[in-house]
Amino acid sequence: MKRQVPFGKPLRALLVPLIAFLFPLAISAAEQSTVSTFLAAAAEVNITPEIGVRLTGPGEPSTGVADELFARVLVLSDRRQPVVIVTADLVGVEIAYAEAVGKAIEKKTGIPHGRVMFNCSHTHSGPGASLPADDSEKSYGRDVLEKVVAATADCVDRLEPARLRAGREAAQLGFNRRMPHGNNITMAPNPHGSVVPWVDVLGLYRKDGTRIAILFSYAAHPVVIHSASTLISADYPGFAVAHLQRMLGSGDGASRVLMFAQGCGGNVNAFPLKGGLKACSRTGLVLAQAVTRIFLEDVPPAPIRAASLTVHLPLQMAPPVKECERMLAESPDDQRLVELLQIAKEKKQRTMPYPIRGFAFGKTLCILSLPHESFCDYQLWADRESPYRDTLVFGYTGGVHAYVATARAYRMGLLGGYEASPRRSGLNSRYRTPPEPVAEQIIKGGITEVWRLLDPSSRP
Ligand SMILES: [Zn+2]
Incomplete structure (x- = not known):
């Protein structure tokens, strides 16, 4: 078969230098943003463990299932390199586990692991997930990892043009749980304590207006069931998803995924603590209603950037x-x-790793993820200081090892309450002592540095 030649020789001779001249210009124009549309896909997988798994809330083995647990995946792309958000109905995972998920996703899909966020809802009626030392051994943690990787690969295959929208609505189903009592901090509702009094929402829509995914994020411990039941449950986030499914209806028949990401709820409990299943359904309804009230604004198509930084908090x-x-x-x-x-x-100076990650969508939207049980004060600070129009701050992302309180709480020493006192959760954590007060300054510096890395003008 004769090979087709698109241009005659003289024309080709002219085009070669012209193309060589235009090529660098074309690249810099693309860098500056000629993204015509985002691409998106979402998936969910059932990760309900076997009955009998130990639950954090009641502190004993589960006796049944109130509602199923899920891991959900959202893949977003600017047609170049996608980013991945995974949310899971788990009480927490180690940093090593979150990293293993990211690396397995990278191996399967080619998406660099630094472009993966792994968020745990922190439900106290669900298990954690970990990997056995032996690679070939079957375990719940490996099962969850494999399901998440397969769901991500499936999303990458199904990416479709999507409109991205973001918004925020007032919602308060959480209360600060650190009540000053004399010189001490006790665990009780504190109406004057800090909370994040809103729910953040991202909506992904197809050209025909049907939903690909709704991601909503709120900052509060899922402890509305806690010790009131030994049944497995996703707590209020799971009920909120179920209410939303019902409220949004299924009239258009299009598939969609509703997913919850936990914010920085380290010092915030959802209300009412230990209220039981019925109360939990009501709390979920309050959140779902807030989500449906939101007016979402367009996030214009733009390059998606990712930046990661691990700071080390002195213990x-x-x-x-x-x-x-x-x-x-x-x-x-x-x-x-x-x-x-x-x-x-x-007598060694020890540190705790604190991995911070950011995804930026042009100059409009930033999703910032913080690890561990970070206090809501970090989310409030990041929201205030953020250079973006819309900022979502996830907590419990990339690993959950310990509480991370504020400098002020740590300076109270033994009187600093459950989350900050060296004799309380500090002693319970794997490190056996809490971070130093300087941790707050280091975290804020790390967040600022992630924003600098995300800014295209600061790139070499
Ligand atoms: Zn907790």
């Missing part, structure tokens, strides 16, 4: 060896104190 030193020995003598079977004594003897 407090253990008490002196003698004090640790005295505490251990009082409770000789307490393994936490055995470890604390060891830490005191080693």
